[in-house]
Amino acid sequence: MKLAVIGTGYVGLVSGTCFADSGNDVTCVDIDAKKVEELKEGNVPIYEPGLETIFERSIREGRLRFTTEMEQAVREADIIFLCLPTPPGGDGQADLSAVMTVAEQIGPLLEDYTVIVNKSTVPVGTADRVREAIAESASEELFDVVSNPEFLREGAAVEDFMKPERVVIGADSERAAETMSTLYEPFVRSGNPIITMDPRSSELTKYAANAMLATKITFMNEIANICERVGANVDNVRRGIGTDSRIGKRFLFAGIGYGGSCFPKDVQAIHHTAAGHGYDFKIVDSVMEVNNWQKTSIVRKMEDYFGTDDFSGMTFGMWGLSFKPETDDIREAPALYIAEELASKGASLIAYDPEAIATFKQATSQDVLEATTFVHNQKEALDDIDALVICTEWNEFRRPTVDNFADEMKQPVIFDGRNLYDLDRARKAGITYISVGRPAVHQQELEFAE
Numbered sequence: 001m002k003l004a005v006i007g008t009g010y011v012g013l014v015s016g017t018c019f020a021d022s023g024n025d026v027t028c029v030d031i032d033a034k035k036v037e038e039l040k041e042g043n044v045p046i047y048e049p050g051l052e053t054i055f056e057r058s059i060r061e062g063r064l065r066f067t068t069e070m071e072q073a074v075r076e077a078d079i080i081f082l083c084l085p086t087p088p089g090g091d092g093q094a095d096l097s098a099v100m101t102v103a104e105q106i107g108p109l110l111e112d113y114t115v116i117v118n119k120s121t122v123p124v125g126t127a128d129r130v131r132e133a134i135a136e137s138a139s140e141e142l143f144d145v146v147s148n149p150e151f152l153r154e155g156a157a158v159e160d161f162m163k164p165e166r167v168v169i170g171a172d173s174e175r176a177a178e179t180m181s182t183l184y185e186p187f188v189r190s191g192n193p194i195i196t197m198d199p200r201s202s203e204l205t206k207y208a209a210n211a212m213l214a215t216k217i218t219f220m221n222e223i224a225n226i227c228e229r230v231g232a233n234v235d236n237v238r239r240g241i242g243t244d245s246r247i248g249k250r251f252l253f254a255g256i257g258y259g260g261s262c263f264p265k266d267v268q269a270i271h272h273t274a275a276g277h278g279y280d281f282k283i284v285d286s287v288m289e290v291n292n293w294q295k296t297s298i299v300r301k302m303e304d305y306f307g308t309d310d311f312s313g314m315t316f317g318m319w320g321l322s323f324k325p326e327t328d329d330i331r332e333a334p335a336l337y338i339a340e341e342l343a344s345k346g347a348s349l350i351a352y353d354p355e356a357i358a359t360f361k362q363a364t365s366q367d368v369l370e371a372t373t374f375v376h377n378q379k380e381a382l383d384d385i386d387a388l389v390i391c392t393e394w395n396e397f398r399r400p401t402v403d404n405f406a407d408e409m410k411q412p413v414i415f416d417g418r419n420l421y422d423l424d425r426a427r428k429a430g431i432t433y434i435s436v437g438r439p440a441v442h443q444q445e446l447e448f449a450e
Helices: 009-020 031-039 051-060 070-076 097-109 128-134 159-160 174-187 200-232 234-242 261-274 280-296 299-305 334-344 358-364 366-371 402-408 424-427 443-449
Strands: 004-006 025-028 064-067 079-082 114-118 142-146 167-170 196-198 316-320 348-352 373-374 386-390 413-416 430-432
Touching: 004 009, 004 299, 004 358, 009 025, 009 051, 009 064, 009 443, 025 070, 025 386, 031 064, 051 064, 051 159, 051 167, 051 280, 051 430, 064 070, 070 097, 079 097, 079 174, 097 114, 114 128, 128 200, 142 167, 142 174, 159 366, 167 174, 167 299, 196 200, 196 366, 196 413, 200 234, 200 280, 234 373, 261 280, 261 334, 261 424, 280 299, 280 334, 299 386, 299 413, 316 334, 334 348, 334 358, 334 366, 348 366, 366 373, 424 430
Parallel strands: 004 025, 004 079, 025 064, 079 114, 114 142, 167 196, 316 348, 316 386, 348 373, 386 413, 413 430
Antiparallel strands: none
8 A cells, every 4th residue: 555654753653664564655754854864864763673674674675755745645645644743732732733734734635535544642533623624625535534543662662563452443434444454454463453443432542541551550659659658568569469360460560650752641631631521530630640749759768868858969870761661762751850850959960871861961951961971881870979760671770780789889879760679689789779669678787687
């Protein structure tokens, strides 16, 4: 099939590349001329495991092209994917200006039957709005509008796209549903379902899925906070409830809150949708409140440990800046908030991340930049520091193990926001190790035991 993908952000680039790798003829369109030139030269602007390989192959074999000119791409396409930004406004409502602008531009260009697909995460009713905008300048017989939400995990997006657990298609037209099913058939040969429904249900499905996962994460963070107060271990609780098939094992790891481009934005959006229809979505209110608190909870633990909220003259190492491992995305990353808090309290920082240093620098404040030294490996972030703060669970941070910290650090004090290390190993290593929802290990415990 011939596809046009409008927008080369995270979703657009991954979707366009994966469709091209599966044998489709894909033209990606973006208004950013500099970005398009970079893509034409073979430069992938995001870090996503596995993407660069299929990107280069698809360009080399002529199935993937990039342009700033929308007209030809739209006229030749069987299916047009709208992969445009829908950032949250001040009230949490998704900004649809980019989507609606492109919808208005598409109408006059349609010559033959085309399926227009909302791939962006959009509020309920957006498919209707897009249909109305296109219909102002095109016969409704020439097109159908479909909702096809993405369920990609950053760091595993290529695998998720190529082997989806399910494909959701929101279509009022049988013809459009069949066209979309044909496109996705190669991706579901193992038997995973293509679920067809009405567009409004499809649009709400994406918000509901992310809100549910954010709620699950937040619930476990609340359990972790209780564990710290009653002397329980959240890891044991997680194993105890995760083996219940009704609950499942995933998204039960306690930490310093969720971030990224999806969960924060989508939870806000479903809250706004509910409020706009006169419903008080209390659970979602609590999820947002708890997550905001959780992001900087590690700073309060540092204040308790050092007995002060003035960190002037102190230096802290930071491991991890991205909101999760295997990505350079720092949108709503807890590290942003932690660094801001620590810098505001007078601390100096030495920060390391395998992929996200450049994106962190672009997103953080001038105060944080002035307080932070960025280094090129994890050991450099341990030099002459008063404590280490772990914000992201990159695999490389699991080695060296806690046994090495006593030798590497001036004083081996670790505040771990991702629970990377075993408590018994930390205790035997003679370090101070304070994590989330688990008993704190203090260096003197070993000394007293001896």
